[in-house]
Amino acid sequence: xxxxxxxxxxxxASTFSYEExxxxxxxxxxxxxxxxxxxxxxxxxxxxxxxxxxxASVVAVDGNEILGLGMLGIRDRRAWITRLGxxxxxxxxxxxxxxxxxLIEQARKKNTTRIVIEVIKDNSPAHNxxxxxxxxxxxxxxxxxxxxxxxxxEMPPAEVKRLSYTEAVQLLDRRQAVxxxxxEKESLINAGNLSAFQxxxxxxxxxxxxxxxxxxxxxxxxxxxEAGNPLDVARALLYHLxxxxxxxxxxxxxxxxxxxxxxxxxxxGYLTMFRRIEMVLDLKEEP
Amino acid sequence: xxRILEARQHQVLHASEGxxxxxxxxxxxxxxxxxxxxxxxxxxxxxxxxxxxVPELADIPIVAVTAWPEDTARxxxxxxxxxxxISKPINTRAFxxxxxxxxxxx
Numbered sequence: 001x002x003x004x005x006x007x008x009x010x011x012x013a014s015t016f017s018y019e020e021x022x023x024x025x026x027x028x029x030x031x032x033x034x035x036x037x038x039x040x041x042x043x044x045x046x047x048x049x050x051x052x053x054x055x056a057s058v059v060a061v062d063g064n065e066i067l068g069l070g071m072l073g074i075r076d077r078r079a080w081i082t083r084l085g086x087x088x089x090x091x092x093x094x095x096x097x098x099x100x101x102x103l104i105e106q107a108r109k110k111n112t113t114r115i116v117i118e119v120i121k122d123n124s125p126a127h128n129x130x131x132x133x134x135x136x137x138x139x140x141x142x143x144x145x146x147x148x149x150x151x152x153x154e155m156p157p158a159e160v161k162r163l164s165y166t167e168a169v170q171l172l173d174r175r176q177a178v179x180x181x182x183x184e185k186e187s188l189i190n191a192g193n194l195s196a197f198q199x200x201x202x203x204x205x206x207x208x209x210x211x212x213x214x215x216x217x218x219x220x221x222x223x224x225x226e227a228g229n230p231l232d233v234a235r236a237l238l239y240h241l242x243x244x245x246x247x248x249x250x251x252x253x254x255x256x257x258x259x260x261x262x263x264x265x266x267x268x269g270y271l272t273m274f275r276r277i278e279m280v281l282d283l284k285e286e287p
Numbered sequence: 288x289x290r291i292l293e294a295r296q297h298q299v300l301h302a303s304e305g306x307x308x309x310x311x312x313x314x315x316x317x318x319x320x321x322x323x324x325x326x327x328x329x330x331x332x333x334x335x336x337x338x339x340x341v342p343e344l345a346d347i348p349i350v351a352v353t354a355w356p357e358d359t360a361r362x363x364x365x366x367x368x369x370x371x372x373i374s375k376p377i378n379t380r381a382f383x384x385x386x387x388x389x390x391x392x393x
Contacts, residue, residue, distance in 0.1 A: 031354075033354065034325070034354075037327040039304060042328060145366075147336065148336055216333050247336075249332055249367075251330070251332075251333075269366075271363065271366055272359075273355075273363070274355075
């Protein structure tokens, strides 16, 4: 348990404007390894995409001063803590602990059975806080970038077909890997602009790739091998993606570190920006 | 940053978001573009991608400014066609000379 040195009042995030929340959020992140600042429009889009419950999300204040904030996304019986942060000069005084305790309580009130949180690898203070609150590590997730440009390696011979938005959404039901919160089917549908390719290789290996296609970026890649060699399926699909969209930058989040397609991403020029640790609190196991 | 550069007689055009920065760059065609890789609207790498697509800006040196670990910063800056990177927090003494070197190389 931390020492509580701030007078902390908790106020629902819904009572603040997006401009106020954005300013507070950006202040909590200025010294992060990966600051990821937002503007109000982006925060609002984030709230919608990830089903953040603004009544359950919370801002910690001391009088008129914002100390930190934390948000809670809820889907069915699943919850997700996100955008959690405390302003630098107000840290080590129990604010983070108070925010997380409150968000867990809110998740419990909403009848959720598990809470997921993702912490940037090497953010030891946050990681330790979550361990103390009972979260357990589940896996490591990679955040990847690829600059524009055609693929520099040859792909295995394959027949590749472009699929419609409806088909792309249907494919997501056939995903075998457990998606992280950011690339759950609901998140991808909310984010929009989905497209897909399906590839069949000469040896019968086959699979598909669902991705988001916007003017700025390609992103939110979900790759599934349905039969055969996952590396060759990934090579064929990623090759085709970047041959078809050579001018777009690509960003994809939360590829599991042990994903069998990961070596093909590396071959295609994807770079690791940073790693996250996914942690889960099972509320069913709590007393 | 702005104060340091203005003290060295540089004219600084500042934008706090990527979209505005791109607009200013297209209109003014500066000698050097400093891009913070963590921007609130579009991220820095995407902005660099856009700048490199504008013919008038294609040869303008771009320097990434970032708090990322040095290895990641270097890798991203090279991959996205930046001419270099400067780590945050900036070294206020070295910063003017770093900037002058990028401008003189151009």
